[in-house]
């Protein structure tokens with residue numbers, strides 16, 4: 001075994017071990033009785049189901065991670081990468097483009113082929129998740145036709161957007177060398193902003209948007225938006241119920257094209273005050289600059305990663321030690337594998353920032369609607385609807401949760417409500 005191979009295996013296996021450990025610790029937190037203060041979230045029978053649901057999801061994720069990790073390790077141990085690169089180079093050469101064109105096509109085939117392979121490996125798990133697991137717990141509303149169409153649309157969008165970005169990056173690196181990472185960064189940032197601009201156009205490929213009907217709910221939401229200075233250009237309901245029984249709300253768009261979309265599943269289960277409180281939370285993210293800040297952090301993160309990637313491209317013995325010709329596309333793949341432990345750290349930091357934003361948005365909603373209780377009861381209902389796991393392990397939360405555990409959010413809202421009562425009573 002060469003040093004680069006050992007290094008890659010250490011990176012892949014250590015990241016896998018940490019995330020699997022978090023899954024196991026999370027599973028061990030299973031308890032026959034709900035935690036104090038959350039006894040009324042689920043009925044006793046539903047509480048047991050919520051624990052079964054969490055365990056079933058854990059088993060599925062642990063298995064799918066193990067299969068993907070094993071496949072990657074086998075690919076590395078049995079020289080799968082030089083083989084795949086050779087196949088991609090030969091196929092590209094047979095097309096008769098010039099040298100730069102051949103390199104680009106070979107790179108696209110190499111990365112695209114390996115991504116497709118990993119998608120195929122994960123397909124049985126996502127089929128099982130949608131049609132067996134979610135079905136068993138009564139969440140699934142996805143028909144096989146919707147499932148297949150979603151996959152095809154996702155693959156096509158991924159191929160067009162990812163393929164364009166990848167071609168641009170490979171071209172810059174082939175033409176100008178590793179120093180072109182700054183150009184790659186600019187390109188990635190442009191693609192990110194374009195995606196945000198195009199989201200209102202792309203989401204209707206997956207969901208049907210209908211304007212929210214006139215009535216007290218619409219009036220309340222419009223008043224709230226006006227009060228916080230949000231120029232609302234569209235207020236829609238979305239047929240989330242066509243895929244899942246779980247409710248949600250989101251915003252899309254940039255600048256003056258902002259839309260709020262409410263899942264029909266949210267409208268069915270929550271009261272008017274609760275829906276307004278949930279929107280107060282979403283508007284809080286906008287008002288407090290969370291969306292802008294998260295985008296900025298994302299752009300800086302991509303820049304830092306591309307700079308590290310440019311260093312890796314200069315490390316020739318890494319490629320040769322694995323039997324690979326140095327090339328930007330092989331470098332991208334090796335970078336992805338070597339980054340597995342750093343990705344865990346970056347995800348943890350990202351989740352930490354996101355959970356902090358969630359607390360701030362909850363506080364904002366409580367203050368702007370003056371109804372912390374309405375948000376608390378909305379969160380309780382959503383947790384019930386999603387069969388939420390009420391006992392997540394802190395390591396699991398740190399690695400995976402962009403939202404704080406329910407108990408912490410309710411405690412924060414309760415202390416706000418207590419403050420309000422206190423100041424209200426003089």
Ligand SMILES: [Zn+2]
Pocket residue numbers: 281282285357358361
């Ligand atoms: Zn939020």
